Amino acid sequence: MTTVATRPDTARAAAPRRRGRPPGHSGAAGxxxxxxxxxxxxxxxxxxGYAVHLSLYSERHSGLGFGVAExxxxxFGNYSRxxxxxxxxxxxxxxxxxxxLYIPVMIGISLLLALLLDSALAKxxxxxxxALFLPHAVPGIIAALIWVYLYAPGISxxxxxxDSMGFQIDILGHPLPAVVNMAAWQWIGYNMVIFYAALxxxxxxxxxxxxxxxxxxxxTALSIKIPLIRASLLTVVMFTVxxxxxxxxxxxxxxxxxxxxxxxWTPNMYVxxxxxxxxDNGLAAAGSVLLALVAAGLSFAVTRFGRSRAARAEGxxx
Amino acid sequence: MSTLAAERRPWTMSKVAVNAVLLVAAAYMLMxxxxxxxxxxxxxxxxxxxxxxxAERFRLGENLxxxxxxDGGLYVRWYANSLLYAGVGATLCAFICIAAGYALHVxxxxxxxxxxxxxxxxxxxxxxxxxxxxxxxxxxxxxxNTYWAVLLPCLVNPFGxxxxxxxCAGYIPTEVLEAARIDGATELRxxxxxxxxxxxxxxxxxxxxxxxxxxxxxxxPLVMLSDNSLFPVSLGLYxxxxxxxxxxxFYPLVVTGSLLAIIPLVTAFVILQRHxxxxxxxxxxx
Numbered sequence: 382m383t384t385v386a387t388r389p390d391t392a393r394a395a396a397p398r399r400r401g402r403p404p405g406h407s408g409a410a411g412x413x414x415x416x417x418x419x420x421x422x423x424x425x426x427x428x429x430g431y432a433v434h435l436s437l438y439s440e441r442h443s444g445l446g447f448g449v450a451e452x453x454x455x456x457f458g459n460y461s462r463x464x465x466x467x468x469x470x471x472x473x474x475x476x477x478x479x480x481x482l483y484i485p486v487m488i489g490i491s492l493l494l495a496l497l498l499d500s501a502l503a504k505x506x507x508x509x510x511x512a513l514f515l516p517h518a519v520p521g522i523i524a525a526l527i528w529v530y531l532y533a534p535g536i537s538x539x540x541x542x543x544d545s546m547g548f549q550i551d552i553l554g555h556p557l558p559a560v561v562n563m564a565a566w567q568w569i570g571y572n573m574v575i576f577y578a579a580l581x582x583x584x585x586x587x588x589x590x591x592x593x594x595x596x597x598x599x600x601t602a603l604s605i606k607i608p609l610i611r612a613s614l615l616t617v618v619m620f621t622v623x624x625x626x627x628x629x630x631x632x633x634x635x636x637x638x639x640x641x642x643x644x645x646w647t648p649n650m651y652v653x654x655x656x657x658x659x660x661d662n663g664l665a666a667a668g669s670v671l672l673a674l675v676a677a678g679l680s681f682a683v684t685r686f687g688r689s690r691a692a693r694a695e696g697x698x699x
Numbered sequence: 700m701s702t703l704a705a706e707r708r709p710w711t712m713s714k715v716a717v718n719a720v721l722l723v724a725a726a727y728m729l730m731x732x733x734x735x736x737x738x739x740x741x742x743x744x745x746x747x748x749x750x751x752x753x754a755e756r757f758r759l760g761e762n763l764x765x766x767x768x769x770d771g772g773l774y775v776r777w778y779a780n781s782l783l784y785a786g787v788g789a790t791l792c793a794f795i796c797i798a799a800g801y802a803l804h805v806x807x808x809x810x811x812x813x814x815x816x817x818x819x820x821x822x823x824x825x826x827x828x829x830x831x832x833x834x835x836x837x838x839x840x841x842x843x844n845t846y847w848a849v850l851l852p853c854l855v856n857p858f859g860x861x862x863x864x865x866x867c868a869g870y871i872p873t874e875v876l877e878a879a880r881i882d883g884a885t886e887l888r889x890x891x892x893x894x895x896x897x898x899x900x901x902x903x904x905x906x907x908x909x910x911x912x913x914x915x916x917x918x919x920p921l922v923m924l925s926d927n928s929l930f931p932v933s934l935g936l937y938x939x940x941x942x943x944x945x946x947x948x949f950y951p952l953v954v955t956g957s958l959l960a961i962i963p964l965v966t967a968f969v970i971l972q973r974h975x976x977x978x979x980x981x982x983x984x985x
Contacts, residue, residue, distance in 0.1 A: 497717050574976065
């Protein structure tokens with residue numbers, strides 16, 4: 382857990398200055414922490430607990446489905462129902478394919494742009510940072526709406542221009558790249574700014590030493606800059622994976638124009654449909670819990686992998 | 700330094716290449732926004748037939764007046780709702796985060812790091828995976844389809860607490876707090892008049908990010924609200940978009956409404972560059 386591992390360091394570094402605190406201040410600490418803790422409990426801990434509880438029950442209709450439904454304890458019944466449903470599983474498959482395309486493309490481009498902006502050759506750095514970041518100020522739903530227009534033949538000036546050059550692209554027939562492009566547009570600039578900030582924080586002496594040793598800019602980027610911002614890279618990968626699992630808005634909007642996107646195209650859409658169209662709260666709760674577990678497991682795996690790589694790199698250096 | 704040296708150097712091939720790549724990237728990022736700007740000047744027919752913008756077919760005024768009058772000015776209501784959710788939500792959230800971050804920075808108490816670990820775990824729980832469980836709880840306590848259903852979850856931001864702790868560590872020297880205590884200020888008074896004031900830049904950073912995430916939020920209101928007079932702009936535009944295939948006159952409304960909906964955030968990000976950069980830096984660099 383790189384985020385968890387690196388973040389408290391910042392706070393701990395300040396700890397030695399906090400010596401000699403007179404006693405009797407825990408009351409103030411309690412008052413200041415209370416609003417957050419109450420809301421955190423109400424809006425995070427209780428919903429998670431309640432979802433786990435609901436996921437263990439099902440509504441049963443007696444006889445032919447008429448009469449009053451009764452709630453019965455079914456243990457892991459909802460979980461096995463979700464996991465046995467090809468629609469739920471294929472949602473995860475879609476997200477896996479999406480990650481395989483989106484993560485390398487988005488991270489690769491943001492890293493490349495950050496390195497270019499960090500190089501001595503870039504002009505107008507403030508303008509480029511702002512221009513690349515601006516899509517993040519656009520709500521995801523509006524970004525998706527704009528791109529759906531830009532994907533529509535006849536409406537889109539981009540497709541028309543390509544058409545007149547002899548390229549005919551049927552983007553709406555390929556939902557995966559269509560969604561990847563929408564997400565990349567929103568997140569490349571955001572992550573580029575994070576990488577750029579990390580690059581700017583690299584001590585200049587290290588880079589000057591590399592220059593004195595005759596390392597080319599490319600070589601410096603690959604063997605010095607990228608390894609030194611690994612913590613930021615891992616954080617971004619982790620948040621990207623968590624975000625990818627939540628994929629909802631973009632395919633939901635695309636649904637209207639791309640017939641191959643169905644109402645369970647991602648696990649989140651499946652959960653939404655289960656709750657609001659099938660009124661099956663037990664199944665929806667089980668799906669939510671499974672989704673959260675996969676997210677937690679993946680972010681744990683990413684940070685674990687990153688930490689062992691980092692430990693090996695440090696061991697190699699000493 | 701090296702930047703100055705580079706500026707004095709003539710335009711070499713690699714310098715042209717680097718800036719050309721950056722320009723292409725900037726064009727890709729700005730193109731959809733430019734399209735939105737031109738599309739908002741067209742009526743439904745011109746929009747769907749891909750007519751280029753022209754002075755005699757400039758219908759922005761007409762689109763705006765339709766936007767404000769459709770369904771009895773519902774769009775204005777949505778806009779006001781968004782301002783309420785994002786304005787009130789982000790202000791309170793920033794206060795709550797700063798208070799918690801300040802307490803975690805200044806005080807020592809048992810189980811503090813465990814508590815902080817729990818907060819950081821909260822950062823990793825996907826927001827949309829929480830939205831449905833929140834809906835289930837809210838329907839249990841009768842809050843579904845009320846302002847509270849959207850507002851209350853927006854007050855919680857574990858990442859904001861983390862940021863607040865980092866900002867407090869950076870902005871508040873312990874000596875200043877000691878001086879306030881020696882002057883006889885109570886702990887809460889010290890927080891209010893000394894701590895909070897010194898960490899104001901951090902307050903604005905958290906406010907800005909929370910405002911953005913509430914303004915852009917779609918899933919939570921979609922799950923929680925069914926009465927369209929409570930909708931924020933994002934959900935309202937979605938509800939209109941689902942009608943466009945049956946009623947093409949909604950196309951210009953969705954486009955013009957989208958344009959107006961992104962103006963506050965784009966303006967804020969242009970003006971407050973220092974604050975969002977500070978937030979992303981604190982999140983990225985250890």
